[in-house]
Each structure stands twice: as structure tokens, then as C-alpha cells.
Amino acid sequence: MKPVFSIIAPVFNECETLPELVRRVGAVMDGLGEPWELLLVDDGSSDGSTEKIRELAAQDERIRPVIFARNFGHQIAVTAGLDYSRGDAVVIIDSDLQDPPEVIADLVAKWREGYEVVYAIRAEREGESWFKLFTASLFYRLIARITDVKIPLDTGDFRLMDRRVVNVLNTMRERDRFLRGMSAWVGFRQIGVPYKRAPRFAGSTKYPFRKMLKLALNAITGFSYFPLQVATFVGFIAAGLSILMIPVVIIMRAITSTQFLGQASTLVAVLFLGGVQLICLGILGEYIGRIYDEVKGRPLYIVREAPQDRE
Known part of the structure; x- marks a missing residue:
């Protein structure tokens, strides 16, 4: 049966988190009463996440693994998930459970009202240092000032997109990707849903300052002169x-x-x-x-x- 909802979770060394992610996503999606699939995109993990994804997929046919040949990066992993997604609505969520799966129900509610991009706004952020909070706030406000695209403040990749939006994004194959900017650039009816971002469920961050800086450069050079x-x-x-x-x-x-x-x-x-x-x-x-x-x-x-x- 073709799924109504596709959930994309890029995975890089998240072996400890995966069972809880699958459990919570499954509980939320089963509560919605529509067919769904969970795409776990393994971005070259080395901690046993690949084997854990295969194990979880063997237990539930709704879990669809996409295994990379090596590490290509978070934004590329999300892109692969978009390529393989089949749902009428597609949700992007981090696999570290900082984005609570329970918020998906709120995103779906707005989609059913007719919105085609529903992005989650980080109203509160637990477990993050003052430096991370300061640099993130500075980045969002800087990018809002220097680009012609209206990128919502304090949002990450956690969002729901209608199939029409996903089909447009799948035609955009630039390498240095900033998906939250790309989804704003395509237009359509968009709205935000505030939520409280949780601390990591387990492990350490896979987005150190170096990767944050690279993402910021991709955002600036991709959307501004x-x-x-x-x-x-x-x-x-x-x-x-x-x-x-x-x-x-x-x-x-x-x-x-x-x-x-x-x-x-x-x-x-x-x-x-x-x-x-x-x-x-x-x-x-x-x-x-x-x-x-x-x-x-x-x-x-x-x-x-x-x-x-x-x-």
C-alpha cells in the first residue's frame, strides 16, 4: 500500500538512539491512522548503526533503509530520503530525538488545513550551550538580512512538505545544499509550528562548529551575492x-x-x-x-x- 506519510531520518553514528526513534515515530504515526514509511538514511556510520537499521527494517516492513557507500553529509542524506520517499506528505526529522516525533502530529494537522510547507520553530532549546544558542541566533538573523529569500527564523530541517514541494526540490540538484533555504525559495503556502527542542537522547552532537560553519557558508553563498x-x-x-x-x-x-x-x-x-x-x-x-x-x-x-x- 502506498504510504500517505514518509518520515526521513538521516543517521550518522546513532546506534543507541535508533530503537527509541523507531518506537516513538511508530506510536505517533499509528495514531494518525494512515499508511506511513520511515526512511533511515545511513550516512556512512561506523558505530553499528548500519546493522541496527537492517535489524529494525527486518522487524517492520514500513522501515526502509537507504545505506550510503560512505559519508556524504547531513544535507545529502536528507536529499536521498526525498528521492526515495513515496508519501503524499514528507517529514524531515533528526535521528537524535532533539526534534520530538510527537510534534509530527501538529505538522500533519496544518498540512490537512491546506498548507504545503509546515516548518517547526524552535521556541525553546534545552541542553545547548550559550555559544551554540548565540551563534545560531546570529546566523538566522544574518541570513534573513542578506538574502532575498524569506527564510524563517529559528528553524532547522524539521518540517513537513507536500509531495508537490518535494517534487520541485528533487529537480534542484546543486551540491552545496541548504534545504531549509531551498524549501523557502520554492514558495507554496507555508506556516510555522512552535515546539520545544529536547536535549539529545544519547551520544554526542554530530554537528560540531566546523560543520555548522560550512552549512552557514552554503546558506550565504547559495542564496546571496x-x-x-x-x-x-x-x-x-x-x-x-x-x-x-x-x-x-x-x-x-x-x-x-x-x-x-x-x-x-x-x-x-x-x-x-x-x-x-x-x-x-x-x-x-x-x-x-x-x-x-x-x-x-x-x-x-x-x-x-x-x-x-x-x-
Whole structure:
């Protein structure tokens, strides 16, 4: 029977959490009274999660494993789940149980009202450091200011999307993905549902600062030209200051001011302009590197094993 709901949970070294995730998702979805499936996308786990996924799938045919050949990253794992999902509505949820499965019922209720994207808003966040809370808040507000796409504040990937939205997303195959931005970009009727984010059920975070920074760069470069515009502004400012300093230097030299004797002032100016140029080259390099990745045309992921049937 074709499922009405597909739940996608990317998995990376979450062996301890998986049985509880399956139990809680099953309890919620059975309560909705419609056919469902749970896609567990193993993103190159090394802690026994792969074997645990196979074991759980053998116990319940509604659990569909998608096993990667290696680690490709969280956003790519979610993309694979979207590719293999078959439901009329698709829910993305983290496998660490920080996103409570019980909230899915609230998302479904809004979908049944006619909304096509229902995103979960993190009204409260337990078990997270002040640094994580501060940087997350700063990122959401920064991305809201510099992009033309209205990305909801304080939201992650936890959301429900109608099949029409998923079909559009499945045509967007860029490599450096920021799915919460992509789902906002496609439009359709959207609404948020607040919820209280829980601490991890077990284990440690799989999203350290390095991965958070990479995701932020993908969001900024994928939805904004602002860094390139900043480089242009800085260049004009540096050039303007240089032009203004030319008559000042000439006058000071003419009156033999000791402030401009020697090479110190020249060295400072050269180092400043050199730093500006290197920063601008770095910004250009970020965009060019992403173009380079796109033109190679490699697949987004490689699957070791997966269900034969897909949407």
C-alpha cells in the first residue's frame, strides 16, 4: 500500500538512539491512522548503526533503509530520503530525538488545513550551550538580512512538505545544499509550528562548529551575492582612502614632516591593501569552488543498498 506519510531520518553514528526513534515515530504515526514509511538514511556510520537499521527494517516492513557507500553529509542524506520517499506528505526529522516525533502530529494537522510547507520553530532549546544558542541566533538573523529569500527564523530541517514541494526540490540538484533555504525559495503556502527542542537522547552532537560553519557558508553563498558586494564596497573604500591620502602625503612631504620619513607608512599601506585583496580573492574563491563542484557533474551520493521502489 502506498504510504500517505514518509518520515526521513538521516543517521550518522546513532546506534543507541535508533530503537527509541523507531518506537516513538511508530506510536505517533499509528495514531494518525494512515499508511506511513520511515526512511533511515545511513550516512556512512561506523558505530553499528548500519546493522541496527537492517535489524529494525527486518522487524517492520514500513522501515526502509537507504545505506550510503560512505559519508556524504547531513544535507545529502536528507536529499536521498526525498528521492526515495513515496508519501503524499514528507517529514524531515533528526535521528537524535532533539526534534520530538510527537510534534509530527501538529505538522500533519496544518498540512490537512491546506498548507504545503509546515516548518517547526524552535521556541525553546534545552541542553545547548550559550555559544551554540548565540551563534545560531546570529546566523538566522544574518541570513534573513542578506538574502532575498524569506527564510524563517529559528528553524532547522524539521518540517513537513507536500509531495508537490518535494517534487520541485528533487529537480534542484546543486551540491552545496541548504534545504531549509531551498524549501523557502520554492514558495507554496507555508506556516510555522512552535515546539520545544529536547536535549539529545544519547551520544554526542554530530554537528560540531566546523560543520555548522560550512552549512552557514552554503546558506550565504547559495542564496546571496552579499559577500561579493562587500568585497566591492571594501575595494572602493580602500581606493577612496588612497586617493584622499595622495594630496596629504604630498603636502606633508613638502613641509618635510618627520611623520612621513622612512618606509613605515608605505609598509602599513601595502599590508592593508594586500590584506583587502586576499580577502576579496578568498570570497571569489568560495564562489568559484562551488561552480567547479557543480560543473564536474558527479552524483550527489552513492548508495550501497536501498529499496528498489522509489517515487
